[in-house]
Amino acid sequence: MTSHDVVPYLDALRDHLVRHAVPSPVSVECTTWREPVAVHLHEVGVDGLASALLAWARTLDGVTVTGKRIGNGQSVCLTAVGRMATGVPVHVWGAVRYERAVFPDLPRGVEQDVELATLHGWARREVAA
8 A cells, every 4th residue: 555545545435335324426536635535415405415414424423514605606515524434534515506595694605614403404395395
């Protein structure tokens, strides 16, 4: 193994996916620096993405969630960051259309913390729909 070997990170992710019933990624980025594993989810709508992030959050340690309006401000990136059982950090993220009613205090380009309780509220919209 070299100092640039991503195999241990990919192994950790594979094991995590096998052990937990979490939404499958549409893509995975794996590096040997800063954020070794980034998992991109493809869920539709705030409710679907919130449910998917909560499913991942239940399987990770030390979870934090952030939201950031990206690009021209028409999309919001929601990211859950935590550690898999192996200790490897993972960033699980997805983007949804910006809705002023859902994200009233989220200016363009500013990253803000999102409480898990807020994700639960957004996920409940899926059940009500």
